Every structure is written in C-alpha cells, then in structure tokens.
Amino acid sequence: MKTLLTLLILTLHFGVFCQTSTELLSKVVSKINTVKDYSVTAKVSANIPMIKILPSQATIYFKQKNKFKVVSKGIVILPKQGFTDINSFLSNSNKHQSLLGDTSIINSVKTLLITVIPNGEGNDIVLAKLWVDYTRFVIMKSQITSISNGTITTTYNYGDKVSFGLPSKMIFEIDVKKFKLPKSVAADINKKKNPTPDDKAKKGTITISLSEYVVNQGINDSVFSK
Amino acid sequence: MLVKNIYNEFIKILSKPRSYLGIGALTILICIIIFAMKVDGNSIVSFVTASFEQTLSFNGKVINGNLIAFIILQMLIVHIPLLVALVTGDLISGEAAMGTIRMLATKPISRTQIVLSKFIAGALYTLFLTIWLGILALGLSHLIFGSGDLIVLNSDGIVILPNNDILWRYGAGFAVAYLSLLTVSSLSICLSTFAENSIGPIVSTMAIIILFTIIGTLDVTVFDTLKPYLFTTHMASWRSYFEDPVPFESIKQSVIILLVHNIIFISVSIIGFNRKDITS
Numbered sequence: 001m002k003t004l005l006t007l008l009i010l011t012l013h014f015g016v017f018c019q020t021s022t023e024l025l026s027k028v029v030s031k032i033n034t035v036k037d038y039s040v041t042a043k044v045s046a047n048i049p050m051i052k053i054l055p056s057q058a059t060i061y062f063k064q065k066n067k068f069k070v071v072s073k074g075i076v077i078l079p080k081q082g083f084t085d086i087n088s089f090l091s092n093s094n095k096h097q098s099l100l101g102d103t104s105i106i107n108s109v110k111t112l113l114i115t116v117i118p119n120g121e122g123n124d125i126v127l128a129k130l131w132v133d134y135t136r137f138v139i140m141k142s143q144i145t146s147i148s149n150g151t152i153t154t155t156y157n158y159g160d161k162v163s164f165g166l167p168s169k170m171i172f173e174i175d176v177k178k179f180k181l182p183k184s185v186a187a188d189i190n191k192k193k194n195p196t197p198d199d200k201a202k203k204g205t206i207t208i209s210l211s212e213y214v215v216n217q218g219i220n221d222s223v224f225s226k
Numbered sequence: 227m228l229v230k231n232i233y234n235e236f237i238k239i240l241s242k243p244r245s246y247l248g249i250g251a252l253t254i255l256i257c258i259i260i261f262a263m264k265v266d267g268n269s270i271v272s273f274v275t276a277s278f279e280q281t282l283s284f285n286g287k288v289i290n291g292n293l294i295a296f297i298i299l300q301m302l303i304v305h306i307p308l309l310v311a312l313v314t315g316d317l318i319s320g321e322a323a324m325g326t327i328r329m330l331a332t333k334p335i336s337r338t339q340i341v342l343s344k345f346i347a348g349a350l351y352t353l354f355l356t357i358w359l360g361i362l363a364l365g366l367s368h369l370i371f372g373s374g375d376l377i378v379l380n381s382d383g384i385v386i387l388p389n390n391d392i393l394w395r396y397g398a399g400f401a402v403a404y405l406s407l408l409t410v411s412s413l414s415i416c417l418s419t420f421a422e423n424s425i426g427p428i429v430s431t432m433a434i435i436i437l438f439t440i441i442g443t444l445d446v447t448v449f450d451t452l453k454p455y456l457f458t459t460h461m462a463s464w465r466s467y468f469e470d471p472v473p474f475e476s477i478k479q480s481v482i483i484l485l486v487h488n489i490i491f492i493s494v495s496i497i498g499f500n501r502k503d504i505t506s
Contacts, residue, residue, distance in 0.1 A: 048282070070286075072285060077283070150281060
C-alpha cells in the first residue's frame with residue numbers, strides 16, 4: 001500500500017514537472033481568457049518616493065482584448081504596466097519562447113518559474129519572469145522588464161475569483177527615477193535644498209486590493225470611450 | 227473722525243481709474259489662464275508629471291477647479307504686488323503732488339490718524355483685490371472645471387490632497403497671501419510718505435520686491451543669514467498650507483515676520499509724516 005501511495009505521489013509530481021513551459025503557460029493563458037470582461041472595486045495604496053497620496057478607491061473595467069478603464073472620483077496612481085499588457089503578450093504563443101526554471105515558494109504556494117522571451121525585435125516587453133502556481137494555473141509573481149517602463153515586479157494574492165485567474169490583491173514594486181522639478185515650475189523658491197540628494201532610482205510600491213468582482217456580465221463599450 | 231476719514235480715503239481710491247486697472251488686469255489674466263488650461267491643460271500637467279509617467283499613470287480628474295485655482299495663485303501672486311502698489315503707492319505722495327495734503331492737514335484729525343486712515347483704506351482695497359482673486363480663481367475655475375483632488379507640485383515631489391481637505395487650505399492660504407500683499411501695501415505707503423510724486427513709491431516698491439526676491443532665490447551662502455528676514459521670503463508662505471503635513475511652525479514664523487514688517491512700515495510712516503514739512 002505504501003509503495004502504491006509513493007508511486008502515486010511520484011507520478012503526480014512528475015506529471016506536473018513533465019509539463020513543458022508552453023503547456024503550463026497555455027493553461028495559465030486559457031484561465032485568463034475565460035474572463036471576457038470584468039469590473040472590480042480597487043482600493044489603491046501607493047507608497048512611492050516623492051509622492052504623497054492617501055489611499056484612494058476606483059472602479060476598474062476590463063474587456064477583452066485590451067480595453068481597460070479606471071474610473072474614480074479622486075486621483076488614483078496606478079502602474080503603467082501590469083494589468084492587460086502581460087495577458088496580451090502571453091496570449092499569442094507564436095510571439096514568445098518560454099523556459100521552465102526552478103521551483104520556489106511564494107506566499108506559501110509552490111511555484112514554477114517560467115522565463116518568457118519575445119521572438120524577434122520590436123516588442124516593448126523584453127523579458128518576463130513568471131512564478132506560476134502549477135496546481136491552480138495562476139501567476140503568483142511576475143517580473144516584467146520592458147523598454148518603456150523598466151522592471152516592474154508584481155506579487156498576486158487570490159481569493160474567490162481564483163477560478164478565473166483574477167487576483168484579490170496585487171502588490172507592484174516599481175522603480176521611480178530621480179524626480180526634480182525646476183523651481184520656476186514648482187514656485188516654492190524658498191524651499192531649502194535636500195542636504196543629501198539621492199540621484200539613484202528608488203523603489204516604490206503600489207498595493208491594490210480588489211473586491212466586488214463582476215465577471216463576464218457584459219460591459220458596454222461606451223464605458224471605455226468616456 | 228478716523229472712521230469718517232477712512233471712508234473718505236476709500237472713496238478717493240474708488241474714484242481713481244487706476245484702482246480699476248488692477249481689478250481689470252486681474253480679471254483678464256485669470257480668464258486667459260483658465261482659457262489656456264481649458265484648451266491645453268493636459269499637456270501642461272503632462273509636462274510636470276513627465277518624470278513619473280514612464281512608470282505611473284495618474285487616473286481620475288487631474289485637471290480640476292482646485293488645480294487651476296492653485297496654478298492661478300502661483301502665477302499671479304508674483305504680479306499682484308504691482309497692482310497693489312499701483313494704488314497704495316499714490317495715497318500720500320499723490321496728495322503731496324496735487325497739493326491737497328495741506329488741506330487734509332487742516333482737518334480736525336491728527337497726522338497719525340491721517341496716515342492710519344490711509345493704511346486702513348489701502349488695506350481694504352488690498353482685501354477687496356484678494357477676495358476678487360479668490361472668487362475668480364476658485365469660483366470661476368470650479369464652475370468651468372468642477373472640483374477634484376489637488377496635485378501640488380513641489381521641487382522635491384508631488385503631494386496629492388483629497389478634495390474634502392482643500393477648501394480650508396485655500397481659506398488659510400488666502401489669509402496669509404493677504405498679509406503678504408498688506409506688507410506690500412504698507413511698504414508702498416511708507417515710501418509714499420517720503421515722496422512728492424506718485425511714480426517714485428510705486429517703482430521703488432517693485433524695485434525692492436524684485437531685489438529681495440532675487441536675493442532670496444540666489445543659492446549663495448552669504449545671503450543665508452539675511453534671507454529669513456526679508457519679507458519677500460515669506461510672501462509665498464500661503465503655499466505651505468498645501469504641503470502634507472502642514473508646517474504650521476514655519477507659517478507662524480512667516481506671519482510674525484510679515485506682521486513685524488507691517489508694524490515697522492506703519493511706524494516709520496507715522497513718524498515720517500508727523501515730521502514732514504507740508505508747508506513748502
């Protein structure tokens with residue numbers, strides 16, 4: 001009985017690892033693609049050097065393939081990358097190659113690293129590292145390097161919409177370059193200079209808590225054109 | 227008698243066409259800024275947030291009445307002293323130039339009260355100008371652009387203030403801005419006491435403001451001890467109300483310095499006018 005059980009575990013284990021990166025990635029993409037549209041309430045908390053902002057709330061609308069809209073009463077700061085671009089990048093398997101990497105544990109979940117490299121030139125994304133939960137087929141962590149936005153690391157948590165691959169919380173870690181506004185524009189001419197100016201890029205985090213998902217209920221295109 | 231004289235002085239201000247010149251110029255300038263922001267506001271804001279826009283996107287109503295009002299104040303607070311000095315710099319020297327100062331002195335009112343009534347009339351005009359600025363900057367901007375969170379641009383970063391936390395800042399900011407303009411008014415009246423023509427005090431006031439502002443802007447250590455005592459250093463203190471957290475201690479210091487300047491200018495004017503030979 002013990003031998004049988006061990007064999008079963010080994011079979012399951014190898015079953016997972018025998019998956020190629022392409023297969024695993026296609027399962028992740030398939031899960032993402034089950035979502036035709038969604039709206040969600042987002043609570044955004046930004047901790048970015050040189051920006052002071054209180055936590056704010058917004059409603060995010062998404063519709064396949066890449067329609068995306070943020071509606072909020074106040075000002076909401078979001079990362080430029082990380083919502084739809086990775087989905088559209090992964091969706092076309094002809095446009096990239098993937099390599100399977102090591103296993104690691106992220107948020108107490110066993111993951112497999114998949115490194116995705118675009119085929120040819122002309123892509124904004126130059127490298128994508130995805131840590132994929134190989135049992136639920138969802139991305140637990142991603143590190144996307146693009147020409148326009150640098151490197152953005154995102155950690156995902158999942159709640160009741162895990163079956164759609166939709167996260168309940170996303171934590172973006174971004175590089176913020178040195179920000180310096182001319183005094184003439186800022187007009188705070190009497191402000192003293194920072195005694196220890198730091199010219200290096202700094203890390204900032206944006207935490208987005210997502211709740212009240214409405215999935216595949218249909219969203220009018222006019223929402224995105226407003 | 228003082229109240230009656232203040233009333234008379236205020237009537238005199240209102241009867242001068244130059245008093246309306248400032249109000250008219252202010253109205254046109256604000257309308258031009260609002261028009262420019264309506265037409266090309268996005269590119270102006272993008273120019274400022276460009277440093278962040280590579281990695282971040284600012285969603286929501288970024289261009290709104292609060293931001294426009296802030297931009298208007300930031301742009302005009304440098305120029306309004308000229309509009310104030312244009313009227314207040316003439317209050318005593320204008321009387322001297324026209325020869326009416328002797329008639330004024332024959333009234334049953336002390337010279338100190340004459341100077342005080344002119345100061346108060348000038349202060350009322352400055353208050354009216356500040357309120358008009360507030361109505362146009364805040365009221366008209368809100369009417370056209372609506373309200374929203376305010377992005378404040380500082381040389382070392384961005385502060386985003388929620389809509390419900392802004393109005394009191396404007397109220398307090400306008401109060402400090404008024405005190406700054408009152409200092410300009412006091413300075414020009416003080417200079418007016420010693421002049422015999424209208425142009426001299428107006429030009430001198432502007433020259434002093436420009437000189438002090440340049441000294442304040444220069445990053446030269448030799449002026450570091452002088453800068454905190456220049457009233458121009460504290461003229462932009464209204465802006466501190468739009469920081470987070472609000473530096474109340476520094477605002478308090480600015481208010482004290484501006485008040486001290488006002489007291490000095492008024493005292494010098496009173497002494498100067500009491501000693502002034504108006505018989506020649």
